[in-house]
Every structure is written in structure tokens, then in C-alpha cells.
Amino acid sequence: MPETSNATQSTRSDRAAISARSLVKTFGAGENAVHALKNVDIDIRENEFFTLLGPSGCGKTTLLRMIAGFELPTSGTILLDGQEITALPPYKRPVNTVFQSYALFPHMTVAENIGFGLKMLGRPADNVQGRVEKMLALVQLEAMANRRTDQLSGGQQQRVALARALAPEPKVLLLDEPLAALDLKLRKNMQLELKSLQAETGITFVFVTHDQEEALTMSDRIAVMRSGEILQIGAPKDIYERPTHRFVADFIGDINILEGEIAGAGGGTAQVRLKDGTTISARLAEGMAQTGPAAVAIRPEAARIAGQGETADLTGTLENVVYFGAASYLHLRLNSGEEFVLRQPGGLDGHDLSRGARLGIAIQPGRARVLE
Amino acid sequence: MAEAIRKGPRARDLKAMPGFKTVAWLCIIALYLPLAVLVIFSFNDNRSVVRWTEFSFRWYEAALSNDGIRNATWVSVKIAFVATVVATAAATMAALATTRTASFRGQGLAYGIINQPLMIPEIVTAIATLSLFALIKTATGVTGIGYLMAAHTAFCIPFAFMPIRARLEDMTLVLEQAGADLYATPWQTFRHITLPLLMPGIVAGAMLAFVVSLDDVIITLMVAGPGETTLPIYILGAIRRGITPEINAVSTILVGVSVLLVVLLFFVQRRMEK
Ligand SMILES: Nc1ncnc2c1ncn2[C@@H]1O[C@H](COP(=O)(O)OP(=O)(O)OP(=O)(O)O)[C@@H](O)[C@H]1O
Ligand SMILES: [Mg+2]
Numbered sequence A: 001m002p003e004t005s006n007a008t009q010s011t012r013s014d015r016a017a018i019s020a021r022s023l024v025k026t027f028g029a030g031e032n033a034v035h036a037l038k039n040v041d042i043d044i045r046e047n048e049f050f051t052l053l054g055p056s057g058c059g060k061t062t063l064l065r066m067i068a069g070f071e072l073p074t075s076g077t078i079l080l081d082g083q084e085i086t087a088l089p090p091y092k093r094p095v096n097t098v099f100q101s102y103a104l105f106p107h108m109t110v111a112e113n114i115g116f117g118l119k120m121l122g123r124p125a126d127n128v129q130g131r132v133e134k135m136l137a138l139v140q141l142e143a144m145a146n147r148r149t150d151q152l153s154g155g156q157q158q159r160v161a162l163a164r165a166l167a168p169e170p171k172v173l174l175l176d177e178p179l180a181a182l183d184l185k186l187r188k189n190m191q192l193e194l195k196s197l198q199a200e201t202g203i204t205f206v207f208v209t210h211d212q213e214e215a216l217t218m219s220d221r222i223a224v225m226r227s228g229e230i231l232q233i234g235a236p237k238d239i240y241e242r243p244t245h246r247f248v249a250d251f252i253g254d255i256n257i258l259e260g261e262i263a264g265a266g267g268g269t270a271q272v273r274l275k276d277g278t279t280i281s282a283r284l285a286e287g288m289a290q291t292g293p294a295a296v297a298i299r300p301e302a303a304r305i306a307g308q309g310e311t312a313d314l315t316g317t318l319e320n321v322v323y324f325g326a327a328s329y330l331h332l333r334l335n336s337g338e339e340f341v342l343r344q345p346g347g348l349d350g351h352d353l354s355r356g357a358r359l360g361i362a363i364q365p366g367r368a369r370v371l372e
Numbered sequence B: 001m002a003e004a005i006r007k008g009p010r011a012r013d014l015k016a017m018p019g020f021k022t023v024a025w026l027c028i029i030a031l032y033l034p035l036a037v038l039v040i041f042s043f044n045d046n047r048s049v050v051r052w053t054e055f056s057f058r059w060y061e062a063a064l065s066n067d068g069i070r071n072a073t074w075v076s077v078k079i080a081f082v083a084t085v086v087a088t089a090a091a092t093m094a095a096l097a098t099t100r101t102a103s104f105r106g107q108g109l110a111y112g113i114i115n116q117p118l119m120i121p122e123i124v125t126a127i128a129t130l131s132l133f134a135l136i137k138t139a140t141g142v143t144g145i146g147y148l149m150a151a152h153t154a155f156c157i158p159f160a161f162m163p164i165r166a167r168l169e170d171m172t173l174v175l176e177q178a179g180a181d182l183y184a185t186p187w188q189t190f191r192h193i194t195l196p197l198l199m200p201g202i203v204a205g206a207m208l209a210f211v212v213s214l215d216d217v218i219i220t221l222m223v224a225g226p227g228e229t230t231l232p233i234y235i236l237g238a239i240r241r242g243i244t245p246e247i248n249a250v251s252t253i254l255v256g257v258s259v260l261l262v263v264l265l266f267f268v269q270r271r272m273e274k
Helices: A004-008 A060-068 A110-120 A125-138 A154-166 A184-201 A212-218 A236-241 A246-251 B002-016 B020-042 B058-064 B067-099 B107-118 B122-140 B146-170 B173-181 B186-215 B218-223 B231-240 B245-273
Strands: A016-027 A034-045 A049-053 A075-080 A095-098 A172-176 A204-209 A221-226 A229-234 A256-266 A269-274 A279-283 A292-298 A303-305 A314-323 A327-334 A339-345 A358-363 A369-371
Touching (some): A034 A204, A049 A212, A060 A204, A095 A154, A095 B173, A110 B186, A204 A212, A221 A246, A229 A246, A269 A292, A327 A358, B020 B245, B058 B245, B146 B218, B173 B186, B186 B245
Parallel strands (some): A303 A339
Antiparallel strands (some): A256 A269, A269 A279, A314 A327, A314 A358, A327 A339
């Protein structure tokens, strides 16, 4: 799969900061065993903003906790800069965590919280002091240095947690849904702040979320997880435009998935006969089956109403129009009974948009894809 | 209006329940009327503890200059101090072991064993302790106040254990994990995070242990050797010869000390939790 992000981000190296090899984590045993991670392989590169994305219970936190050292894998290894750290206790790993609950020390001031890591590393007091001041400036909390942490707002606590984890300059920063407790507006601001902090510090960020939009806007690369497995790793654009797995396609953004059967394949393209009898061509990723049943995924924005005299790829009956100003979403029913949503940009003039109208659908070449 | 909003609906509901006030007052009277009588008659200028004549401090003067009372107080404080320090340290370690280590086989059993002394009738513990100490005494020939201190330490442990464990269970592990994440070794994590956060529990446990030790009659009665008279034992002996307002005065001082301890505890905890 092509890496679209590398061309634009020349400062990034391809060296792995964190690697996991055949990582397995099973909680409990026998009938009650929970397979939190099943054979995970992953390489997180230096200086990248890497996101673990997946539904609740898919093992994101478990993976993060094993990188931090709070949890021992059942089997497999974890490498940091190529060195094995699988069994190293947390306090010996140059990895810091921003906890979802922030976990600020309630008996210390903001400054003491931020300086804690450096103090434990045995740095001289004036050194710690200087670094704390720098971190306070970085997260714009200079005025709060001597406050107790329970006198801060949620957003401020969040920033203290960030500053505390960044102060010792870890190789890798782990963030477990750090924005989940914030309201929408603050959340959007913090997304930007986090992103620029990562760029400024050049520290590898491993970010956990189950919010696909957050993942798409912030990440250099995303790993989509489901029930203990990684389904796809790639840049946001890859994941969005070239999902290889049905779950990934469905989980990220809106998408139409049509069932069919491959009628013929070659040159990275397959002819898929859909349930309503029409045949459309769809991209076939390397290594996929060339025959048999297949699902075709088409994003709403990759389709539009076919113009006069244009040959339509699909035909449907209009059921509903949702007007959004810059674009409209048209909900159509195909002959097979499947629903198809398309995003029609611009005005809607010149088309018969009464309910029940028969409309042709044109799909942008190359934007229909066969899913695994 | 503002008042109603601040207090919220719940606060009013409870008070509006029929008979709530009556029951509350009955409880308060049952608890504090005897104490009030005791305190009032300690200031009575008369030998009687039932007939009031005039206000005076004479029984306090008598009590404070009574050598028997002074010695007994000193013995009590000595024993309570030693028992408190040792029991609190042991209870802290026990609480850490039952909440902060990876769960081990027999953890529930350990918890049960620590709390069991609270269930066993005190008289049984007293006799058991007496038998054991008699055995040791005949075997070694060693005597002294150490036996009493050891006995007090033993029965103070579960009392110190309870608030410490409760506090530990309230403290989420995530703070200690955050410590470890920020390069604190297990010892540093304990020293800089667990211990300061646990302090209110430890102080509460220590005060409880101190009061329980100061209070004890049955076990002390059994184990105490000659000359090892604690304050409660002295009071018990004095009552046998008839209640005098002097005893009221001593008891009032004891009540005063415990009230002081409770108030102190309240402020210490509030300061630490702020
Ligand atoms: N200590 C544990 N003991 C037993 N099962 C556990 C433990 N920790 C996690 N699990 C199980 O492992 C699975 C993965 O949990 P994990 O916390 O990693 O999910 P997650 O992806 O972080 O989910 P969420 O988005 O809800 O935080 C879940 O089924 C969970 O119930
Ligand atoms: Mg989680």
C-alpha cells in the first residue's frame, strides 16, 4: 500500500520508536478467558502522531498499558528503539502517559506535579525548576504554578497532565482518550493544541480514541482495531479512501456497501455483478481473492447523479433528500433493495428530485473498492 | 427561596418525615444525658453524686493531687502510646499487603484473620492472652509492663487497620501508576504518593487505637501485673469503694481528652484533604 504521508512529511524518519511483535494478552483462563489482544504486530515510527482507533473493548487501553509497562503480555515482545523492554518496569521506561482521568497528584501543586518526573530522575533542583517553568509556559499555565490541582478547570487539569508527562522528555508519549472528559468546544481546541505540541516537541505520540473524526484530523497514521486485532494501519487518507476491510470502511465515515459476486478480475480491477444484476468495476487490492462473493464500498462523495446522456453505473429510486447547503445527501433505493447514499455537490437545479424519481448514479472512476 | 435551592430537595424530604425530630432527639438524649449528669456532678461541692449543692472545683483539685490517679494516668498513657505506634505501623503494613500487592492465595483469609479479634468476645481474648503470657513468664522468668503493652498492641491492630484499609481502598491505583510512570521506584512511589495520601487514614487509625487502648478494662485486668494499674482499672477499684465526685472529675477529664482528640482528628483530616 502506498504511503502518501511520507512524501509531504520529510522530517519523519522511518525508524521505529515502538514495535510490538506477536503481542498476545489474555486475561483470565479457561472458559472466562478474555482475549484482549490477539497477535498484534505494529511499528510506531519516530516523531509520528500515531492513533489507535476502535470501538469500546477492542484492546486499545490494554496495548497502551503494555507499552507503558503496567501490564505484562501473555506472549510476544515490545521493543523501544530496537531494545527489548517487554519485562521492564514502568519506572525504567522512557515512556510517559497522559491518563484519561489525568491522575494528577492531589497533594501537590501544579508545579510540583509537573516537576515530579524530573525529581524522581534525580535532576538537580534548579534544573527541575527551569524545566517546569518552560512546561508551564508551553501549556500556558504560568499563573497557576502554585495552585492545587483541584482548583483547576477540566481543561487546565488536562494541560497539567500533558505538561507533567512531557517534562521528562520521554521518547514516547501515551495518551489514553485524553479528551474524552472535555466538552465539544474545549475538545476541538485541545485537538489543535495537542497536534501542535507534538510537532513542537518532536516526541512520538501514541493516541487512543474511539472517535473516528478525531483520529482522521490529528493523526499521521491510524491503526484500526477490532476485538484484539489490528485490521489496517495507514495514513488517514489511506484508511478513508482505501479501506481494505469491511469493518474499517464501515467504522470510518459514511459508506455504501453493496453485496455482489466477482465476475472477472485483472490488472487490479474486478468486475463485480451486484445483486440487482448490474455489473460495476471496482479496485481490487493486492492479494485479494479474484473470484467469489465480494462487497463493494463506495463513499457518498465518490458518486453523483448521472448527467443527461451519460451512462449510469447504477440506477435507483429517490427516497429522501437531505439538504446541507454546500451539498445535499440523496438517499436512493436500488433494485436489489439496498440503500445507496450519495453526496451531490452544488445546487440541485436541473434534476427531477421528486420522491420516487428514477435516477442514474455515476461513480468516479477508481473510487469503488472491493472489501475483504 | 435561595435557601431551598441550596439545600436541595433531599435535605427537606428527610426532615419532613413524620417523627424524624422525635427519634433524633431521643437518640441524642439517650447518648448524652448520662454524660451530662456525670459532668455536672463533677462540679458539685458535696460528697454526694445525686444531690446538687454548689459549684466548685474541689474534686478536680483532689483528683489531680491524688497520687493513685496520677500514677494510673501515667501508666495508661505509656501503654497507649507504645500500643498505638506499634499497632498503627503493623496495621499500615497489613493494609498495604491486602490492597496493594498482586492478589495472592489466602488474601481473603488474611483479611479475616486481621479482623477476627473484633468478633471474639473480649473476655475470651483476655483469658487466652493471660494463659499465653503465664506460659512465657514461667518459661523465661521475665516480668514487667511489656506484657501489657504487647497485649494492648495486639487488640489495637484491627482498630487501626479499619480506617487505613478504608482509605487505601478509596485511593485509586492510578495515582501510584502515574508515579511509577514518572520514574518513581516502588519505594519512592510509596514515600511520595501512597504515604502522604494515606496519612488521614493512618492518623485516624492511630487515634482510634489510642482511645481503644486507653479505654480497655477486661484484658488489662487479666494481664496487668502488680503496680501496673491503668486509669480505667483505678476507677473500677475506686467505684467498688463507692462513687465519689472525684471519679466524676477524672471521667470528665477523660471525656474532655477524647473530645479533644476527635476535634483534632477532624481538623487534621480536613487540612490534609483540602
Ligand atoms: N484487568 C482485566 N481483567 C480482565 N479483563 C480485562 C482487563 N482489562 C481489560 N480487560 C478486557 O479486555 C478487553 C479490552 O479492554 P481494553 O480496556 O483494552 O479496551 P479499550 O479498547 O480500551 O476499550 P474502551 O474504548 O472502552 O476504553 C475488554 O474486553 C476488557 O473487558
Ligand atoms: Mg480504554
